[in-house]
Amino acid sequence: MELGPGDDAAIVRAPGGRVVATTDLLVEGRHFRRDWSPPYDIGRKAAAQNLADVVAMGARPTALLIGFGAPPGTAVDWVDALCDGLRDECAQVEAGVAGGDIVRAEAVVLAVTALGALDGPAITRSGARPGDVVAVAGRLGHAEAGVELLSAGLREPADLIDAHRRPRPPYATALRAREFGATAMLDVSDGLVQDLGHIAESAGVRIEIDGAAVPVPPVPDGLRLALTGGEDHAFAATFPEGAELPAEWRTIGRVVDGPAEVLVDGRPYRGGGWDHFRLP
Amino acid sequence: MELGPGDDAAIVRAPGGRVVATTDLLVEGRHFRRDWSPPYDIGRKAAAQNLADVVAMGARPTALLIGFGAPPGTAVDWVDALCDGLRDECAQVEAGVAGGDIVRAEAVVLAVTALGALDGPAITRSGARPGDVVAVAGRLGHAEAGVELLSAGLREPADLIDAHRRPRPPYATALRAREFGATAMLDVSDGLVQDLGHIAESAGVRIEIDGAAVPVPPVPDGLRLALTGGEDHAFAATFPEGAELPAEWRTIGRVVDGPAEVLVDGRPYRGGGWDHFRLP
Numbered sequence: 001m002e003l004g005p006g007d008d009a010a011i012v013r014a015p016g017g018r019v020v021a022t023t024d025l026l027v028e029g030r031h032f033r034r035d036w037s038p039p040y041d042i043g044r045k046a047a048a049q050n051l052a053d054v055v056a057m058g059a060r061p062t063a064l065l066i067g068f069g070a071p072p073g074t075a076v077d078w079v080d081a082l083c084d085g086l087r088d089e090c091a092q093v094e095a096g097v098a099g100g101d102i103v104r105a106e107a108v109v110l111a112v113t114a115l116g117a118l119d120g121p122a123i124t125r126s127g128a129r130p131g132d133v134v135a136v137a138g139r140l141g142h143a144e145a146g147v148e149l150l151s152a153g154l155r156e157p158a159d160l161i162d163a164h165r166r167p168r169p170p171y172a173t174a175l176r177a178r179e180f181g182a183t184a185m186l187d188v189s190d191g192l193v194q195d196l197g198h199i200a201e202s203a204g205v206r207i208e209i210d211g212a213a214v215p216v217p218p219v220p221d222g223l224r225l226a227l228t229g230g231e232d233h234a235f236a237a238t239f240p241e242g243a244e245l246p247a248e249w250r251t252i253g254r255v256v257d258g259p260a261e262v263l264v265d266g267r268p269y270r271g272g273g274w275d276h277f278r279l280p
Numbered sequence: 281m282e283l284g285p286g287d288d289a290a291i292v293r294a295p296g297g298r299v300v301a302t303t304d305l306l307v308e309g310r311h312f313r314r315d316w317s318p319p320y321d322i323g324r325k326a327a328a329q330n331l332a333d334v335v336a337m338g339a340r341p342t343a344l345l346i347g348f349g350a351p352p353g354t355a356v357d358w359v360d361a362l363c364d365g366l367r368d369e370c371a372q373v374e375a376g377v378a379g380g381d382i383v384r385a386e387a388v389v390l391a392v393t394a395l396g397a398l399d400g401p402a403i404t405r406s407g408a409r410p411g412d413v414v415a416v417a418g419r420l421g422h423a424e425a426g427v428e429l430l431s432a433g434l435r436e437p438a439d440l441i442d443a444h445r446r447p448r449p450p451y452a453t454a455l456r457a458r459e460f461g462a463t464a465m466l467d468v469s470d471g472l473v474q475d476l477g478h479i480a481e482s483a484g485v486r487i488e489i490d491g492a493a494v495p496v497p498p499v500p501d502g503l504r505l506a507l508t509g510g511e512d513h514a515f516a517a518t519f520p521e522g523a524e525l526p527a528e529w530r531t532i533g534r535v536v537d538g539p540a541e542v543l544v545d546g547r548p549y550r551g552g553g554w555d556h557f558r559l560p
Contacts, residue, residue, distance in 0.1 A: 007404050007482075008333040008466050009302035009396070014294035021301075021378060022289035023393055025347030027385045053288040067305030067347075067391045098301060105307045111347045111391030113303055116289070124287050186288050202287075 010098035012063045012115050020059040020116035024050055028108040036150050039078045041165040042110070043085020045231075050114035051093055052169040052187035052233040058123030058178050059116030063098035064090055066112055069105030082110075093171050120178055123237070125202035128184040132238040134207055134253040135245055138170045139163060140192055141217040144229025160217065169233040173248040177237055180245055185237035191228040193269045196236060196262045206258030211265045213252045227269055290378035292343045292395050300339040300396040304330055308388040316430050319358045321445040322390070323365020325511075330394035331373055332449040332467035332513040338403030338458050339396035343378035344370055346392055349385030362390075373451050400458055403517070405482035408464040412518040414487055414533040415525055418450045419443060420472055421497040424509025440497065449513040453528040457517055460525055465517035471508040473549045476516060476542045486538030491545045493532045507549055 012019070024046070026032060032042045047064060054061045066086060070079065083097075090096055095114075146164030155161060169187060177185055184203060188195050192214070200207045209227075216222030217229075238255055239245060261268060292299070304326070306312060312322045327344060334341045346366060350359065363377075370376055375394075426444025435441060449467060457465055464483060468475050472494070480487045489507075496502030518535055519525060541548060 008336040009300045009339070009394070011337070011398065011402055012299050012301055014297055014299045017294055017297055019292050019294045019299045019395065020289045021292055021343070021345055021393070021395060023345040023347050023379065023391065024381045025349050025383050025385075025389065025391050027349055027383055027389070030384055056288040057291070059289070063301070065301055065303040065393055067303050069305050069307055069389070099303065101304045103305050103307055104310055105305075105389070106387060107385075109305065109307070109349070109385070109389050109391075111303065111305050111389075111393075113301070113345055113391075113393040114289070115299065115301060115395075118291070122287075122291055 010063065010065065012098055014117055016118045018118045020054050020057045020118055020122070021113065022050055022053040023111065023113040026110040026112070034108070037165045039081035040085040043082040044089045044166045046110050046112050047086045047089035048167045048169055048233055049189060050112045051089065051095065051171065054114045054116035055093070055169070055171055055174045056185050056187040056235060057116065058120065058185065059118045060175065061093045061095040061114055061116045063096055063115045064112060065098055066100035066110070068100060069103045069109035071106060072104055074108070123178060123182050123185045125184050125186055125199045128199050128203040128205050128238040128255045130205055130255055130257045131241050132183055132255040133241055133243065133251050134196065134209065134236065134238055134255060135249040135251045136215070136234050136236045137173050137248045138234030139168070139232045140188065140215055140234050141222060141225030141229040141232070143167060143231035144225045145217045145219050163232060167231060167233040170235065170248055173246055174235040181240050181243045182237045183239065185235060188230065188232060188234045188236055190230045192236065193227050193262050193264065199238065200260040200262055204260055206256045206260065207253060207262045208256055209253040209262065209264045213250065215250055227264060290343065290345065292378055294397055296398045298398045300334050300337045300398055300402070301393065302330055302333040303391065303393040306390040306392070314388070317445045319361035320365040323362040324369045324446045326390050326392050327366045327369035328447045328449055328513055329469060330392045331369065331375065331451065334394045334396035335373070335449070335451055335454045336465050336467040336515060337396065338400065338465065339398045340455065341373045341375040341394055341396045343376055343395045344392060345378055346380035346390070348380060349383045349389035351386060352384055354388070403458060403462050403465045405464050405466055405479045408479050408483035408485050408518040408535045410485055410535055410537045411521050412463055412535040413521055413523065413531050414476065414489065414516065414518055414535060415529040415531045416495070416514050416516045417453050417528045418514030419448070419512045420468065420495055420514050421502060421505030421509040421512070423447060423511035424505045425497045425499050443512060447511060447513040450515065450528050453526055454515040457515070461520050461523045462517045463519065465515060468510065468512060468514045468516055470510045472516065473507050473542050473544065479518065480540040480542055484540055486536050486540065487533060487542045488536055489533040489542065489544045493530065495530055507544060
């Protein structure tokens with residue numbers, strides 16, 4: 001960035017003359033729990049979910065802006081660790097924290113805005129075409145498995161708990177998706193079926209998923225979690241048939257002519273997904 | 281904008297290859313009260329304070345991103361009116377709402393990010409030079425007078441109550457500040473003396489204010505309110521001596537060599553200003 005915190009606004013470079021921008025509001029008790037996650041991980045995750053949105057547009061993240069609300073008694077150490085997490089996640093994609101606002105609030109509230117630069121055409125949700133393959137990069141259902149374990153009072157297996165605390169979006173391979181010919185892309189934040197539904201609706205196509213091809217977490221009910229669990233911030237994309245994809249991408253289905261819907265093994269999947277207004 | 285809500289992120293034009301970005305987090309009970317302001321005005325004000333930050337950089341606002349948290353029982357009409365307010369304020373400067381996020385929260389929380397395009401050099405806080413004049417455009421102390429009336433249980437005079445509910449930053453003349461030669465600019469959000477202090481510190485200059493030249497609200501303690509009250513989002517700027525300023529700008533002082541401080545009638549002013557972490 002050209003100018004960081006300390007003026008009325010930050011100045012961020014936007015080389016292609018366009019900027020990609022996305023915002024999320026995270027509320028304590030709903031999007032994170034201080035008894036489930038250390039502040040560093042809360043910061044990592046808050047940054048990750050917005051950076052993943054930028055990358056899913058085919059853009060390169062450049063900067064985060066943070067709005068932070070906290071009760072007056074919040075420990076400075078806690079806030080410092082959160083900021084470290086935000087910065088370290090930004091460093092994964094060579095972005096930086098450009099500015100922010102800090103206010104008093106009843107609960108911890110974190111508003112994260114991510115900006116990105118477009119070096120070429122955007123990869124939107126509407127570009128999927130019949131004949132394309134559907135592929136995913138990254139973990140599915142792991143974060144949700146972690147939430148279910150934590151909700152049951154468990155603290156292991158550690159890798160599933162960690163998956164909830166700190167998603168690991170495969171930024172590098174997603175940043176190359178345009179090279180591989182991606183026609184549509186998004187990050188899986190609400191659940192694979194629900195999110196692919198956004199591509200189906202935007203592009204006016206049917207998406208057929210092969211359940212056996214979907215990578216699942218190592219738990220008994222793995223496929224359900226992989227199809228409906230959000231927050232791993234895997235990337236799901238469509239590519240022309242025959243596209244040569246690196247090993248990080250796993251082909252799980254195809255795009256066909258038909259009504260805008262997602263079928264799993266030939267049937268609509270009614271397992272649910274994240275509802276932004278559901279009660280916990 | 282090129283692409284609005286509905287994808288992973290919005291795409292906003294940034295013609296000069298740079299984007300100005302700023303974010304504010306507004307919390308019910310602290311930054312606004314639902315019993316003091318109708319939702320339309322809360323929206324207008326939330327947009328205004330961010331658009332004013334963008335304009336104060338010498339940039340043209342292009343888009344807002346909104347993070348909105350509310351209790352589940354919040355009436356849809358209330359939210360609609362808030363959004364109308366956000367949009368109508370954006371329309372004042374030909375910007376639009378590019379996207380957002382809506383979540384459940386205990387209290388109403390509003391995270392507003394504003395983006396802007398730079399058609400020339402930014403007007404930062406550090407550009408003030410000894411010899412410059414200091415001028416303000418817009419109202420000072422009116423919003424704070426309104427807060428004091430509301431706090432005392434009063435509902436008039438209406439123009440002061442309205443000043444609290446809905447600031448009227450003089451966007452048009454501030455958007456032309458570069459033409460008039462502005463060397464530094466900001467919007468007065470925390471109080472004139474405190475905010476001019478930011479220019480004094482950034483530029484390493486002393487600012488001398490002539491109390492008799494400061495426009496004051498029509499209340500007994502007008503000068504105190506004009507010097508310390510925030511939230512009118514007037515613009516304060518420095519211009520080279522002799523600059524021909526339109527009538528909206530009122531010269532109130534000058535920039536001189538000296539330690540980084542603000543003097544009012546030759547003395548430091550100890551009246552206070554907005555503290556982002558004070559208890560109400």
